[in-house]
Amino acid sequence: MAEAPLDKVAVIGAGAWGTALAMTAHRAGRRVSLWAREADVVEAVARDRRNPFLPDYPIPAEIAVSGDLSAVVAQAGLVILVVPSQFLRGMARAVEAVLAAGVPVVICAKGIETDSGKLMSDIVAEEMPGRPQAVLSGPSFASEVAEGQPTAVTVASEDAAGGAEAASSSLAAKICLALGNESFRPYISDDPVGVEVGGAVKNVLAIACGIADGLGMGSNPRAALITRGLAELKRLAEALGGRRETVTGLAGIGDLTLTCSSTQSRNFSFGRALGQGMTPEEALAGKKSVAEGAVNARSVTQLARRLGVEMPICEAVNAILHDGLSIRDAVQALLTRPIKAESRELEPHVILPHPSAANDLQANDMV
C-alpha cells in the first residue's frame, strides 16, 4: 500500500499551470507554497489574491506566494517544478541548492531541451542527482483546473514498474494521493519517457492543427493531423525507450486531442495566427505566456533526426517556424509524400511515389 500523502507541497513557477496546481494541492488538503519569479506577481497576489498569469481565479489565502526560493521549499515533502521547458535546467539547479536531501520532485514542464535534445527528466537527473522524480502530464488547461472542472492526468515514475504492489507504493502513487481531489483525478504510470514525449510533441502538433484552422481548413485535415501526429509521437516514444501504449493514454492522445482542437490552447492559437497570415514574430509579440511548441518544434525535430525517427508533421512546423518554408509549400509537401502503409507491421516497407509528386521533388524532399 502507498504511504500517507506528502503534507507540504512547494510549487516552483507561478505561471498559469503552477498556480492551478497550487490550487489543486490546496483543494487536496496540502499545505502549499508557491514560488513566483516576477516581483509584480508576488505583489499582485499579496494585494488582491490574483495572479496576472491566471487572473480569473482567486488564490486562496492559505497558499503562501513568495519570490524567496529557500522559504518556499522549506519543510516541503514534495516539490512541483512548473517552469517552461527551456528554463527548467537553471531552476532545477537553483532548487537543488536549497532543498533538503531526498525530497522528491515532480516535473510538469512539457518539452525537450533545445540542442541537447534532453528530456526534462534527464535534466533533473543531471541537476538534482539522486533525487526521486516523477512526471505529471495530460489534458489539463490551467484555467479549467483552477475552475474545478473534472480533469484527469497521468503521473509517472520509474519505481511504479513491476506489478500492482510496486505501482501502489511508488512515488507516482504518493503524488496521486497528495494531489488527487474530487475534480482532479491522477492515474499512475511506470513510463515517464512515454508520458514526457506525449507532452512535448503534442504542442508542436497543436501548432500544425492551428495552422490548418487558420487557413480555413475543416475537420478532415484536423483528424488526419491528429492521427498521423499520434504515429509520430509513438515512433519517438519508442525510440527513446518509452511504450507506444502510453501514447494512447491521457498524456498522449488525451492531450493531443485537447490541444489540437481548442483556441484555449496557446499552441493551437499561435498556429492559427500563422495560418491567418501572421509571421511567427508577430504571433508571439507581446505575449508573456509560453507557447512551448514554438521552441520545441526545433528541439523535437533535432532529436528525431538524431534518432532517425520520421516525424514529417513536426518537421513541417519546424521548417515553417525556423527555416522560412511557406505554409503553402509545407502543406503541399505533406500531402504529396510517398504513399505508405498505415499499420506498424508494414511500415516503413511499403513506399510508393505519390502520383502527383513527380514534378515536385524539391518540396517533397523537405519533409
Ligand SMILES: NC(=O)c1ccc[n+]([C@@H]2O[C@H](COP(=O)([O-])OP(=O)(O)OC[C@H]3O[C@@H](n4cnc5c(N)ncnc54)[C@H](O)[C@@H]3O)[C@@H](O)[C@H]2O)c1
Ligand atoms: N497553462 C497550462 O494550461 C498548462 C497545462 C499543463 C502544462 N503546462 C506546461 O507548464 C509549463 C509552464 O507553463 P505555464 O502555462 O505555467 O506558463 P505561463 O505561460 O502561464 O507563464 C510563463 C512562465 O514562465 C516563467 N518564466 C519566464 N521566464 C523565465 C525564466 N527565465 N526562468 C524561469 N521561469 C521563467 C514565468 O515566471 C511564468 O511562470 C509549460 O511547460 C507548459 O507547457 C501548462
Ligand SMILES: O=P(O)(O)OC[C@H](O)CO
Ligand atoms: O495552452 P497550451 O497549448 O500550452 O496547452 C496547455 C496544456 O498543455 C494542455 O494540456
